[in-house]
Every structure is written in C-alpha cells, then in structure tokens.
Amino acid sequence: MESSSSSLFPREQVREALVQSFVKLDPRIMLRNPVMFTVEIGTVVMLLVTLYSLIGGDASQGSTGYNAVIFLLLLITLLFANFAEAIAEARGKAQASSLRKMREDTPARLRMPDGSTKTIRGSELRKGDVFICETGDTIPTDGEIIEGLASIDESAITGESAPVIREAGGDRSSVTGGTRVLSDRVVVMVTGDPGSSFLDRMIALVEGASRQKTPNEIALTILLAGFTLVFLIVCVTLKPFADYANTPITIAAFISLFVCLIPTTIGGLLSAIGISGMDRALRANVITKSGRAVETAGDVDVLLLDKTGTITIGNRKATAFHPAPGVDRATFIRSCALSSLSDETPEGKSIVELAGADITRGLSLQGAALIAFTAQTRTSGVDLGAGIRIRKGAQDALRKLSEQVGNTFPQEVDAEVKRIAQNGGTPLVVAENEKVIGCIELQDIIKPGISERFERLRKMGVKTVMVTGDNPLTAKFIAEKAGVDDFIAEATPEDKMAYIKKEQQQGRLVAMMGDGTNDAPALAQADVGVAMNSGTQAAKEAGNMVDLDNDPTKLIEVVEIGKQLLMTRGTLTTFSIANDVAKYFAIVPALFMASIPALGALNIMRLHSAESAILSAVIFNAIIIPLLIPLALKGVTYRPIGASAILRRNLLIYGLGGVIVPFIGIKLIDLGVALFF
Amino acid sequence: MSTTSTSNGSVNAMHDSMTPLTGGILMLDMFINAFYGGVGVGFLNYYVFLIIAVFIAGLMVGRTPEFLGRKVEAREMKIATMIALLHPFLILVGTAIAGYAVAHTPTAAWDAAPQSWLNNPGAHGFSEMLYENASAGANNGSGFEGLGDNNFFWNFMTGLILILGRFLPIIGPLAIAGLLAAKKVVPEGGGTLRADTFTFGGLTFALIIILAALSFFPALAIGPLAEYFALVP
Numbered sequence: 001m002e003s004s005s006s007s008l009f010p011r012e013q014v015r016e017a018l019v020q021s022f023v024k025l026d027p028r029i030m031l032r033n034p035v036m037f038t039v040e041i042g043t044v045v046m047l048l049v050t051l052y053s054l055i056g057g058d059a060s061q062g063s064t065g066y067n068a069v070i071f072l073l074l075l076i077t078l079l080f081a082n083f084a085e086a087i088a089e090a091r092g093k094a095q096a097s098s099l100r101k102m103r104e105d106t107p108a109r110l111r112m113p114d115g116s117t118k119t120i121r122g123s124e125l126r127k128g129d130v131f132i133c134e135t136g137d138t139i140p141t142d143g144e145i146i147e148g149l150a151s152i153d154e155s156a157i158t159g160e161s162a163p164v165i166r167e168a169g170g171d172r173s174s175v176t177g178g179t180r181v182l183s184d185r186v187v188v189m190v191t192g193d194p195g196s197s198f199l200d201r202m203i204a205l206v207e208g209a210s211r212q213k214t215p216n217e218i219a220l221t222i223l224l225a226g227f228t229l230v231f232l233i234v235c236v237t238l239k240p241f242a243d244y245a246n247t248p249i250t251i252a253a254f255i256s257l258f259v260c261l262i263p264t265t266i267g268g269l270l271s272a273i274g275i276s277g278m279d280r281a282l283r284a285n286v287i288t289k290s291g292r293a294v295e296t297a298g299d300v301d302v303l304l305l306d307k308t309g310t311i312t313i314g315n316r317k318a319t320a321f322h323p324a325p326g327v328d329r330a331t332f333i334r335s336c337a338l339s340s341l342s343d344e345t346p347e348g349k350s351i352v353e354l355a356g357a358d359i360t361r362g363l364s365l366q367g368a369a370l371i372a373f374t375a376q377t378r379t380s381g382v383d384l385g386a387g388i389r390i391r392k393g394a395q396d397a398l399r400k401l402s403e404q405v406g407n408t409f410p411q412e413v414d415a416e417v418k419r420i421a422q423n424g425g426t427p428l429v430v431a432e433n434e435k436v437i438g439c440i441e442l443q444d445i446i447k448p449g450i451s452e453r454f455e456r457l458r459k460m461g462v463k464t465v466m467v468t469g470d471n472p473l474t475a476k477f478i479a480e481k482a483g484v485d486d487f488i489a490e491a492t493p494e495d496k497m498a499y500i501k502k503e504q505q506q507g508r509l510v511a512m513m514g515d516g517t518n519d520a521p522a523l524a525q526a527d528v529g530v531a532m533n534s535g536t537q538a539a540k541e542a543g544n545m546v547d548l549d550n551d552p553t554k555l556i557e558v559v560e561i562g563k564q565l566l567m568t569r570g571t572l573t574t575f576s577i578a579n580d581v582a583k584y585f586a587i588v589p590a591l592f593m594a595s596i597p598a599l600g601a602l603n604i605m606r607l608h609s610a611e612s613a614i615l616s617a618v619i620f621n622a623i624i625i626p627l628l629i630p631l632a633l634k635g636v637t638y639r640p641i642g643a644s645a646i647l648r649r650n651l652l653i654y655g656l657g658g659v660i661v662p663f664i665g666i667k668l669i670d671l672g673v674a675l676f677f
Numbered sequence: 678m679s680t681t682s683t684s685n686g687s688v689n690a691m692h693d694s695m696t697p698l699t700g701g702i703l704m705l706d707m708f709i710n711a712f713y714g715g716v717g718v719g720f721l722n723y724y725v726f727l728i729i730a731v732f733i734a735g736l737m738v739g740r741t742p743e744f745l746g747r748k749v750e751a752r753e754m755k756i757a758t759m760i761a762l763l764h765p766f767l768i769l770v771g772t773a774i775a776g777y778a779v780a781h782t783p784t785a786a787w788d789a790a791p792q793s794w795l796n797n798p799g800a801h802g803f804s805e806m807l808y809e810n811a812s813a814g815a816n817n818g819s820g821f822e823g824l825g826d827n828n829f830f831w832n833f834m835t836g837l838i839l840i841l842g843r844f845l846p847i848i849g850p851l852a853i854a855g856l857l858a859a860k861k862v863v864p865e866g867g868g869t870l871r872a873d874t875f876t877f878g879g880l881t882f883a884l885i886i887i888l889a890a891l892s893f894f895p896a897l898a899i900g901p902l903a904e905y906f907a908l909v910p
Binding site: 216220222223226227229230237238243244298563564570573577580581584588592596598599600601638643644646647650654655 | 732734737749759779781803883
C-alpha cells in the first residue's frame with residue numbers, strides 16, 4: 001500500500017512534470033483556471049513592456065532590467081503553479097500504472113489461427129482473441145466460452161464458495177477475469193479490449209483529459225474568480241487615482257500589485273489538491289471513478305458496513321452441535337458434516353473440522369448433488385443419491401422451508417437458537433428432507449480495535465450501521481459489543497436499499513461497501529458506493545469506487561481522505577487571502593512613496609526601496625507555491641476533534657500564520673534584494 | 678459607532694472639517710458596509726459575507742459548507758461573490774471616473790468644469806470625492822461636503838450608484854435565501870460546523886476586513902492617510 005511513499009518527488013516524475021509545466025502554459029489549458037489565466041495575461045503584458053523599454057529606450061516604465069525581472073518572476077509563478085498540477089498528475093499516473101502492471105501479469109494461452117497455442121501476458125489480449133484455460137488456470141480477462149464446459153471457482157469475484165458450471169452457449173457462458181478453472185477445459189473469446197477497465201478510466205481521470213471539476217471545486221473557483229475581479233477593480237481604478245495625485249505608477253507596479261493580491265497560491269494549487277485526493281485514494285488501493293466521489297466521501301453522514309469482515313473477523317467458527325430432541329447426536333453430526341463436505345466457506349470447513357476426522361472419514365458424496373447458497377433460498381446443502389435432502393441456513397429460511405411442507409419447527413431448537421443468538425453466536429439450523437433436526441452454533445469474533453475506529457467515526461459525525469444477515473438478537477449483541485450506532489438484521493438487498501433511501505430522504509449522505517450483484521442497486525443508490533474488486537462486474541459498475549484490497553474497513557479511510565481534500569482546499573484559500581494584508585503593506589506604500597513621501601509611514605516593514613518592495617512581494621508570491629506543493633499533495637492532517645476545534649486550529653495555523661508569514665518572508669527577501677540596489 | 682456605520686443620516690459635525698483620520702474612519706465604515714444593526718443594507722451585506730465565510734469555514738473543517746442546515750454550493754457562491762464585488766466596484770469606479778476627470782479634463786465644458794468641483798485640491802479633495810461615492814454606494818448619499826457636487830456629473834453619477842448600490846444588494850441575498858430555502862435541510866451531526874461560535878465570528882470579521890476594507894486601502898492611502906501623514910511630522 002505504501003509502495004512509493006519514500007519520496008514525494010522521484011526524479012523521473014519531476015522531469016516529466018517540468019516538461020508539462022511549459023506545455024501547460026498554453027492559454028487554452030490555462031483558461032480552465034481563471035486566477036492563473038489572469039496571471040498569464042499579466043506576464044504577456046510585462047513581456048511587451050520589457051521589449052518596449054528595450055527597443056524604444058523609453059525609461060518612463062522603469063529600466064529594462066527591472067521590467068525583465070518582473071516578467072521572469074511572473075513566468076516563474078506560472079511555471080510553479082503548472083508544476084504543482086503536473087507533479088500531482090505524474091504521481092497519480094505512476095501509481096495507477098504500477099497497479100495496472102501488477103494486474104496484467106496473469107499469463108494467457110492464446111490460440112493461434114492454426115490451432116497452436118502461445119503464452120502471452122493477459123494485458124496483450126485484444127477483443128476477439130481466443131484463449132484456452134485448463135484445470136488450475138486463472139482466467140486472464142473477461143470473455144465468453146465458445147467451446148467446452150468447466151467448473152469454475154468464482155469465489156474471488158462473488159465471494160460464494162460453491163463452484164459454478166460455465167459452458168458454451170446459453171446464459172451461463174461468460175467468465176470473469178481473475179476467476180479460476182477448477183476442472184475441465186474451456187476455450188474463451190475475449191469480449192472487451194483493455195483500456196475500458198476501471199484502472200484505465202482512473203488514469204484518464206488523473207491525466208486531466210476527462211477530469212472534471214467537482215461541484216465544490218466549481219464553487220471555490222467562482223469565489224476565487226470573484227476575488228480576482230475585486231483586485232482587478234482595485235488595480236484598474238488605481239490608475240485614475242494616481243493620475244489625480246500626480247503619481248506615475250509603472251505598468252510593472254500595477255501588474256505586480258494585481259498578481260500579488262489575487263489568490264495565486266490557492267489558484268495555482270487547486271487542481272493539484274484535487275488530483276492528489278484521487279491519488280491518495282489510489283495509494284490506499286481504492287480506485288475512484290471521479291474526483292467527485294472522493295469529495296462526497298468527506299461529507300458522508302451514514303456508513304453502512306457489512307458485519308462479516310468489517311466488524312467481525314471474517315470467519316465464524318462452528319463451536320457446538322445441538323441436535324433436536326429425538327435426533328441421535330452422531331447421526332446429526334454426520335448430516336451436518338455431509339452437508340458441509342464440499343462447502344468451501346470458512347463456516348463450512350469449520351463444521352467439518354468440529355465434526356472430527358472419525359466421522360468425516362467414512363463419508364462419501366458419491367452421486368450427490370451440491371445445492372449452492374443463493375440469496376433467495378438463503379440455504380445451502382446437498383442432495384444425496386438416496387433421496388435425502390440436507391439443508392442448512394438461517395432460522396427463518398429453514399422455518400419457512402419446513403413449514404411449507406407442514407412440518408413444525410421444534411420448540412427446543414427454537415429456544416436453542418435464541419440462546420445462541422443472545423450470546424452473540426450465529427445459529428445455523430439444519431434440516432433433513434424439510435424436517436428440522438437441530439442447529440449448529442457458530443461464534444463471531446469481533447475485530448480487535450474496531451470499536452476505537454467507530455469512536456473515531458462518531459467524533460467525525462459519522463453514524464455507523466452494521467448490516468448483517470444474522471437475526472436481530474445476534475445482531476444486537478454484536479452491534480453493542482462493537483459499538484456501532486445502529487444495525488440492520490436479517491438484511492436483504494431490499495432492506496439495505498430501503499435504509500439508504502430513508503436516510504437520504506432526511507438529507508443525509510450514505511456510503512456503503514458491497515460486493516455481490518445483489519448489492520448493485522444499493523451501491524448505485526448510495527452517495528458513495530465502494531465495490532470490492534473481488535465483487536461482481538455489476539457491483540463494480542454500480543459503485544463509484546473500487547477497493548482493490550477487498551478490505552471492508554476501507555470506507556473509513558475513504559471518508560478521511562475526502563475530508564482531508566476539502567480541508568486542504570479551505571486552509572490554502574484562507575492562507576492565500578490572509579497573505580494579502582502583508583502584500584498591501586508592501587506594495588501600496590511603494591507605489592506612492594516617491595510622490596507622496598508622507599505615505600512612507602505606511603511602510604511598516606521598512607522595506608529598502610519601492611523597487612525592492614515590489615520585487616520582494618512578487619518573489620514571495622512565486623516561491624510560496626512550490627513551498628506549499630508538499631502540503632497540497634499530502635493534504636492537511638485530519639484529526640477527529642470536532643468541527644469547531646478543527647476550525648480554531650486551522651484558523652490559527654493558516655489564517656493567523658497566513659497574515660504573519662508573508663510579513664516575515666517579504667522582509668527577509670527584501671533584505672536580500674536590497675543588496676542589488 | 679458613527680453615522681456612516683449605522684446609516685441613519687444623523688450628522689454630528691461637518692465631516693469636511695474633521696481630522697483626516699476621523700474622516701477616514703467615516704469612510705471605512707462605509708467601505709465595510711456590513712454593520713449588523715445599521716439601517717438599510719448593513720445586514721444584507723453582512724449576510725453575503727456570512728455566506729462566503731461559511732463556505733471557507735466549511736472547507737476548513739472538511740465538509741461541504743452548510744448554512745442553517747442548507748448546503749452552500751456554486752450558485753449561491755456566484756451570487757454572493759457578485760454582490761461582494763459590486764460594492765468596491767461602484768465606489769472605486771465612481772471615484773476613478775471623477776479622479777480621471779479632474780486630472781485629465783479639468784476644463785471640460787460641462788455645467789461645472791471638473792476643476793471647479795474642488796475647493797481643496799490634493800489629498801483632501803480626493804477624500805471628498807471618495808466619500809461622495811462611498812456614501813452613494815453604501816450609505817445615504819450624504820456628502821463629506823466641501824465638494825462642488827450640485828451639478829450634472831455628480832448628481833447623475835451618484836444617482837446611478839445609489840440605485841445600483843441600493844437594490845442589487847437586496848436582490849442578491851434574497852435570491853440566495855430563496856435558493857437555500859428550496860434545499861433539503863441537512864440534519865445537524867457531530868461534524869456540522871456551528872456558526873455561532875467566537876471562532877467563526879472571528880473568521881467572518883477577518884474576511885470582511887480583508888475583502889471589503891482592504892480593497893479600499895490604496896484609495897484610503899491617497900486620501901485620508903496621505904493627508905494625515907502629511908500633518909503628522
């Protein structure tokens with residue numbers, strides 16, 4: 001995760017960014033950023049003034065050298081701002097390409113037109129190519145089976161352990177990259193070109209071609225453009241004022257005053273901040289489909305978290321068998337083991353483990369048919385050849401199953417189920433031929449440290465909701481123990497959807513994480529939907545982020561990244577505006593000192609001369625941009641200490657600091673500049 | 678609080694005869710033009726700055742800014758920025774036109790030639806013109822006096838500034854209020870920034886000073902400040 005965090009500025013990225021800094025001087029690109037665009041106009045004007053004083057020999061606008069220096073300083077200001085954006089882009093791109101490379105290394109056996117095969121990298125497959133996969137192979141990319149039939153382990157994609165059969169023709173012919181062939185051999189035709197994947201989209205987003213300003217960025221740009229206009233008015237009206245006061249002011253002074261007053265610091269760093277937000281998400285192995293999603297994440301009010309894997313350690317373990325009255329214990333355990341033998345889920349394995357080798361050794365699944373878990377039946381099991389059907393699942397599912405055929409649900413089992421649930425366990429009811437024969441007790445283990453994370457979220461003002469398929473009793477127990485604010489028990493995809501809609505109607509923003517196709521509608525409905533990379537294609541399409549680590553706690557990090565992004569923008573805006581106080585006091589006295597000596601009293605920094613004062617302010621204005629690039633890229637540290645405390649802290653650092661720092665900085669630069677006058 | 682901050686029109690002394698800094702403060706009050714409690718548009722302008730402050734503060738705590746539970750977004754910012762912009766625009770442009778006329782066309786054949794406007798040339802004369810415009814834009818159209826302002830140029834220009842400076846800042850905030858009212862209320866949570874704290878007040882204050890007052894710093898420097906520092910040895 002922290003792969004390339006060693007240096008903020010690796011050499012090759014800096015080189016690329018330097019080149020880009022000049023490319024981005026193109027006015028058509030500059031126009032996207034009104035603040036810096038006005039600086040560019042000022043730079044061009046200064047270039048003309050320099051040439052004029054050089055060729056015309058007219059010194060009324062100051063010496064050629066002085067004008068040339070101002071021109072260069074403005075150009076450098078522009079380049080610094082461009083560099084900030086370019087380095088952010090380069091970092092994002094480097095990160096994305098390294099991820100892409102990693103995923104493309106799956107080998108593929110390409111079938112040539114003459115029938116021979118050749119092993120190539122998965123990334124080299126193109127739409128229409130045909131490749132072959134045999135037992136044990138990982139399918140390199142999405143495709144459609146054109147020949148053969150295979151059982152495929154899709155657990156990496158769907159999270160469901162039972163192998164599925166995929167065959168040529170019909171509905172079940174598509175295979176997904178990253179899944180594994182368990183048996184047999186299939187011939188697959190590639191259905192999509194590389195370049196349409198999420199990673200490719202993300203890279204395009206970072207590169208700027210398809211990068212769009214987020215709503216918040218737009219609002220801030222409007223505000224900054226407004227500030228720029230205010231200062232434009234200030235500078236333009238200064239000309240008649242000066243005429244009235246018989247004070248000649250050079251064009252260089254006008255443009256310097258203007259460039260120093262407009263918020264170039266935030267203007268120059270704005271896009272870098274946005275890009276680095278996406279980049280930070282990528283560093284956390286989260287691919288975002290838009291910058292907007294990251295920003296929204298910072299605003300999230302409600303977080304829907306799956307219990308399994310997020311709040312509890314993924315695997316529940318079977319801890320006890322509880323046969324129903326009248327059912328022989330050994331027979332019950334045997335049935336449980338039989339139904340779980342081919343069950344690859346951790347729960348299933350733990351049942352077999354608990355049953356013990358003595359029982360499982362003699363069991364055989366000869367002629368048996370596996371019944372996979374589906375979201376509709378919510379049961380799984382096995383049909384033995386001898387007409388015996390064993391099913392296991394949640395209590396309500398099994399109750400329905402048994403009562404449908406007229407069997408009653410044994411009261412003793414019901415009581416046992418309640419007891420298990422109250423103690424935070426998960427009861428798994430087992431039925432043979434639709435008759436309940438007992439239940440298995442599974443125990444959840446809550447992740448260490450998770451309740452502290454929820455506490456942190458609570459301080460951020462985010463409500464946490466645990467989503468679980470467990471019954472309400474178990475859910476309540478775990479919810480209380482883990483410290484979540486609310487829970488949805490026996491959750492169906494519809495329940496999740498309803499919960500999200502309810503919260504949204506009250507004006508809250510909801511984030512959720514999901515993986516299955518079932519989750520797709522809810523992922524699409526949620527304001528921030530993070531799909532796990534292992535999830536189905538539908539889920540990934542529906543969400544606006546994809547988590548490559550499949551780590552459900554990632555949502556918490558995403559929220560923090562979003563908050564950081566907004567905070568970095570806010571603090572740098574404040575800093576930029578606060579800087580104006582010192583700049584006014586540097587430049588305004590300098591403008592009038594010559595003709596109204598009395599105004600020298602305003603020169604509270606005691607700057608050396610009018611020229612050195614203006615130069616110092618422009619130099620400060622330029623170098624503050626690269627000095628703040630690391631902050632823009634890394635983001636302001638977020639601490640969950642409550643909104644008012646954060647505001648106080650940031651105002652003190654960036655507001656008050658923004659007033660004081662330029663006074664000191666300009667004075668120091670002036671001491672250096674004065675040596676040349 | 679002086680007459681220009683409350684906009685109530687009462688005058689204690691002839692402004693023209695005040696010391697330069699006192700006159701400057703009178704003008705500063707109008708430049709700020711956001712004194713809550715003043716007659717007229719004091720609150721309206723305060724409200725516009727409040728919207729801008731809420732936006733910046735919201736960003737600083739890592740949350741899309743909201744005011745009274747409503748999200749402040751691009752459209753509100755556009756209006757707030759325009760209104761905040763209008764104020765220095767009217768006053769500075771008005772003064773600039775007058776200053777230009779005096780400097781470049783002092784003998785223009787108008788009903789009163791620009792050079793005849795000023796009884797006190799120099800910094801004091803500048804203050805008189807600045808005040809005239811500021812009062813038209815942000816106050817009651819009163820005069821610093823000492824300025825020959827009963828002629829077509831001044832009557833027309835201050836009249837225009839008066840109309841724009843009076844009604845646009847009423848329309849803008851009403852439009853923002855309308856937009857906000859139509860939005861869904863975001864319920865308050867732990868992450869919501871409270872706007873009734875000392876810190877937030879400080880931010881709003883600083884913003885008003887930097888945006889409203891400092892925009893006039895060069896103008897103040899040429900007028901009252903220049904006059905003041907010339908008096909003080």
